[in-house]
Amino acid sequence: MPRFPGVDYVQFDSLLSEQELLVRQTARQFVDERVVPVIREAYNQGEFPKQLIRDMADLGFFGANLEGYGCAGLNNIEYGLIMQELERGDSALRSFVSVQGALVMYPIYAYGSEEQKQIWLPKLQSGKAVGCFGLTEPGYGSNPSAMTATAEKHGGVWVLNGEKTWITNGGLADIAVVWARTPDGIRAFLVERGTQGFSTSDIHGKLSMRASVTSSLHFSNCEIPLDNQLPNAKGLRAALGCLTQARYGIGWGVLGAAMDCYETARSYTLSRKQFDNRPIASHQLVQEKLAWMITEITKGQLLAFHLGKLKDQDRAEPAHISMLKRNNVAIALECARFSRDLLGANGIMDEYPIMRHMCNLETVKTYEGTEHIHTLIIGEKITGISAYR
């Protein structure tokens, strides 16, 4: 039996098929048995638990909602439930799987040549290769359209110059999907570790996402074969298309972190006694916070489920997914803050997962489009007016 009971306030589970419940159960068991026992130490040491890569591959988590090339071909609800369970363990695990599947396998799958797909997708699916996605630059985060990294054709090669930073898995990656400016506009390139002129350096000192590797990628007259361009990735639109895939997974993932915070607070407040030996859960102010948490988690689940159904029908628009990412990250962060409060002094300790989730969620609020950027995407959708510039 899994240790985590799940959150099923309005019989959400009755919306799920047998297969969807089974996928969630498999991911839940993996997190209980393999992630929970090691994640506190990994986080404190600032190390990604690399031993889990092969397990996650064997369970079919990488590129799970893609078809063929060894991928599991799951529907988007099943995929979302995996992300939810992984992030209940730690955002670093979900991030690893988001990057590998949505930001590395997806662009190869959607924009690559058949040869690129045949070479890379089975390796990435099986965890024999790890990938990263280089879009952000030191000077350009929210506005990647102004990127300065360049790729120029010289004779029979592409020559890359520039820097990408804040790149998840950069220091672990065998292959980087890199976005750079060419005379024809923004294009994507596959750069293999070991290529001359390409190096990575890990970012240290993070107080968030400590169990995830985050790196800078450096390109100095880095020559790659012409065949390493993704032929169908044309313009920023192609990069943003990958972000849509990853943002969808985040919208589910953060519910897992929120559920862990809620469940920790519920069980703690039932056992912790103050004033006349009564559990603190008997006080209205405490119940108000628990009620808020479960209500918002339930609303978040229903939004994620609905968008999963739309995505399966190819009807989910990027601006819909912005609402999912923006809302669910915000409520997850608030759940972590409420939960921290309800545990009193114990809430700051690493024997509980809350501060870890809270710190991680500060990153999740920023990456894949900040809360402000998603607010403006929704604003543009409903007014027709772009307010970024």
Ligand code: TGC
């Ligand atoms: P804009 O003019 O709005 O759009 C350019 C073209 O792209 C199309 N488009 C999209 N297509 C697919 N999916 C989306 N989400 C799309 N958003 C826009 C759009 O229709 C247009 O097409 P076309 O044919 O007309 O050319 O572009 P803009 O330069 O004004 O930018 C808009 C803005 C600000 C929303 C965009 O730049 C943005 O989303 N900025 C945020 C940057 C971001 O999210 N970076 C994430 C980096 S990766 C990361 O954080 C990984 S964390 C991984 C982990 O560890 O989990």
Ligand code: FAD
């Ligand atoms: P900025 O864009 O400088 O924004 C700073 C503040 O200004 C934010 O509050 C923002 O909302 C606000 N702001 C900016 N523009 C506007 C506007 N027009 N209107 C209102 N407010 C605005 N990137 C990758 O490419 N690949 C990765 O794998 C990756 N992984 C990451 C992992 C971690 C741990 C972190 C922290 C980041 C990662 N990123 C990655 C980068 C991430 O996508 C960027 O940090 C994010 O897009 C924001 O960019 P920025 O940090 O430069 O902030």
